Amino acid sequence: MNRMAALRQYRNVNTQAALEDASPHRLIQMLMDGGLNRIAQARGKMERGELADKGVLIGKAVAIISGLREGLDFQRGGDIAQNYARLYDYISRRLVEANRSNDVRILDETSRLLGTLKQGWDSIDPQLAAQALAKTP
Structure with a gap:
């Protein structure tokens, strides 16, 4: 196994372990981190004219945003979940538009929106979040 393949395998194992725990x-x-990273990578590819790779990365970002949307609990989340769903839909549509038009400004907009959401999530105490989930029927 070459060095790069070994490094990829190591990252995959660590990522899988992090997900399970x-x-x-x-x-x-x-x-959210993954979405922000893919958007940033797509921006770089767009700037360098590497359009095929840009499209792949934007597709991955859209898939991540779709995953975030699918994880919403509309029964418990009510209006907040609906608002997140609308925002995720907007971000996805804008990413598709950025891909179609090769507009870096749209990628910047989506990155700012997702970054703001992530700041909110980062400010939540994980222990309080776990307690809230445990109390909810």
Whole structure:
């Protein structure tokens, strides 16, 4: 096994272990991190004219945003879940538009929106989040 393959395997094992041990709160943070990373990578690819790779990365970002949306609990979350769903839908549509038009400004907009959401999640105490989930029927 070459060095790069070994490094990829190591990362995959560590990522899998992190996912298995993560709380729901942490999983959302990890998804948001992944979305932000893919958007930033797509921005770089767009700037360098590497359009095929840009499209792949934007597709991955859209998939992550879709995953965040699918994780919403509309019964317990009520209006908040609905608002998150609308925002995730907007971000996804804007990412598709950025891909179509090669507009870096749209990627910046989506990154700011997702970054703001992530700041909110990062400010939540994970223990309080776990207690709240445990109390909810």
